[in-house]
Amino acid sequence: MGLTGSTDPELVMQRRQQLADQLGFELDRAVMTVQEHGAQVVTFHRRRPEGGQCVFSTDALATDVPGQAIVTYHADCFPLLFLDGSRGVVAGAHAGWRGSLAGVATQTVQALHLAYGTAPDQLEVLIGPGICARCYLVGGEVAQQFAARYGREDRYLQREGADVRLDLEGVVRLQLEDEGVAPSRIRSAGWCTREEERWFSHRGGRPGRFLSVVVAP
Numbered sequence: 001m002g003l004t005g006s007t008d009p010e011l012v013m014q015r016r017q018q019l020a021d022q023l024g025f026e027l028d029r030a031v032m033t034v035q036e037h038g039a040q041v042v043t044f045h046r047r048r049p050e051g052g053q054c055v056f057s058t059d060a061l062a063t064d065v066p067g068q069a070i071v072t073y074h075a076d077c078f079p080l081l082f083l084d085g086s087r088g089v090v091a092g093a094h095a096g097w098r099g100s101l102a103g104v105a106t107q108t109v110q111a112l113h114l115a116y117g118t119a120p121d122q123l124e125v126l127i128g129p130g131i132c133a134r135c136y137l138v139g140g141e142v143a144q145q146f147a148a149r150y151g152r153e154d155r156y157l158q159r160e161g162a163d164v165r166l167d168l169e170g171v172v173r174l175q176l177e178d179e180g181v182a183p184s185r186i187r188s189a190g191w192c193t194r195e196e197e198r199w200f201s202h203r204g205g206r207p208g209r210f211l212s213v214v215v216a217p
């Protein structure tokens with residue numbers, strides 16, 4: 001039943017379909033694993049207390065299922081919305097400082113390439129509202145981690161005496177450009193969640209989350 005290493009993938013798919021027909025389930029709605037000898041568990045629910053299906057412990061999701069929406073939640077952390085219009089692929093990501101340091105934007109571009117064949121220079125990316133550099137004082141040890149990992153700190157760190165401000169959008173742009181996304185295709189809302197009352201903001205003391213959504217065409 002496994003495709004990996006199979007000499008006849010078509011026959012494997014026929015067997016799977018045959019089994020599905022015999023047991024009476026829809027193969028194209030089945031949930032499957034691509035295993036990695038780990039211990040993470042993802043659950044799906046008939047009753048959906050969150051309104052949709054939740055995938056735990058992940059900060060980015062992608063789909064090419066027409067009409068499928070990807071939803072992420074934010075309050076200062078940036079929503080990143082990706083579109084490969086030629087393949088009908090979208091992705092949504094959540095980028096705070098930890099995710100940005102870990103390279104969530106980088107990983108998303110690479111995952112889209114691996115999973116759907118998306119060429120980075122064909123991607124359009126929208127950076128949604130988040131906390132701006134003016135409002136985002138960080139500790140020296142946080143700034144140092146970015147500088148050590150990504151260099152070019154003039155693009156995302158602003159130093160004033162002992163204060164260091166982190167421009168998360170700047171980090172994200174750097175990562176996207178490094179992956180080959182065209183700068184002209186990276187757009188930003190330019191809205192600061194801390195400064196503008198209409199947004200929820202962790203640092204601004206407006207608890208709650210707003211929702212970001214991208215829908216596959």
Ligand SMILES: [Zn+2]
Pocket residue numbers: 131132133134135192193194195
């Ligand atoms: Zn601001």
